[in-house]
Amino acid sequence: MTDAVTVIPAEGAPRPLVFDSPHTGMLYPDDFRPALDMAVCERVNDWFVEDLFGAAPAHGAPLILAQFRRAYIDPNRDITDLDLAMVADGWPHPVVPTEKTGRGASLIWKMIDGDKPIYDRKLSHAEVSNRIKTYWRPYHAAVESALNAAYDRFGKVLHVNCHSMPEYGNPVFGEGDMRRPDFVIGTRDGTTAGDAFTALVVENLRAAGYHVGVNEGLKGVELVRRYSDPAAGRESLQIEVNRALYMDERAITRSDNFAQVKADLTAMIAALAAFAAA
Numbered sequence: 001m002t003d004a005v006t007v008i009p010a011e012g013a014p015r016p017l018v019f020d021s022p023h024t025g026m027l028y029p030d031d032f033r034p035a036l037d038m039a040v041c042e043r044v045n046d047w048f049v050e051d052l053f054g055a056a057p058a059h060g061a062p063l064i065l066a067q068f069r070r071a072y073i074d075p076n077r078d079i080t081d082l083d084l085a086m087v088a089d090g091w092p093h094p095v096v097p098t099e100k101t102g103r104g105a106s107l108i109w110k111m112i113d114g115d116k117p118i119y120d121r122k123l124s125h126a127e128v129s130n131r132i133k134t135y136w137r138p139y140h141a142a143v144e145s146a147l148n149a150a151y152d153r154f155g156k157v158l159h160v161n162c163h164s165m166p167e168y169g170n171p172v173f174g175e176g177d178m179r180r181p182d183f184v185i186g187t188r189d190g191t192t193a194g195d196a197f198t199a200l201v202v203e204n205l206r207a208a209g210y211h212v213g214v215n216e217g218l219k220g221v222e223l224v225r226r227y228s229d230p231a232a233g234r235e236s237l238q239i240e241v242n243r244a245l246y247m248d249e250r251a252i253t254r255s256d257n258f259a260q261v262k263a264d265l266t267a268m269i270a271a272l273a274a275f276a277a278a
């Protein structure tokens, strides 16, 4: 085992409920060697999300945290979503480019903000393989194991995949003037979670006064796709929290509103724990 992932176990009565935060890790392995300033690479992290959702274990749900930074390898991409132009000496495995590849934001990110190259070199086959084996796979193994443990015990499981998003869309992709909602809930257009689970999250946040979008631009990517099968009782839902709600995106500090947002999310987690137990 490596330092790739931390699992904070559930306390008290377990629920068929699992939270994961794939983008809050702070570790840069030595072989990252970006050409771009580290402070720019860090901007794709989901700052403080592990703290915002930190009440999950006290409500019977494990919380799984990636320890490595997203710019090194992104656990919210399939390992087939690799940009072969980044690999120096060939890649023998299947590759299926996605819309994220075009944005420079696939398994191993090529660009920050779509226009700032991270590397001034190609990566070797060995480097890419190591990132997958040492970081991506242990993270996924931890998520899958927690989901299966809950499913085996309860015959169902609800998975909440936790993220944060910049206040505004990216101008490089023509989204610059769009202030995002306070929260965006993603279910890949209703294919990864059922209506009751989705409605519980949406209505709880709306009742707390937030503007909540559903599948509005940010619909969920690999982690909700890979482990969901609503017909079989496996439901996964992505929550994106607007960073302007709880932090200063330039200073990378929690804002005065952080405690309120965390309290509102804690109330939502409590409601979800009751819903999961029903």
Ligand SMILES: [Zn+2]
Pocket: 023, 046, 162, 163, 164
């Ligand atoms: Zn994220």
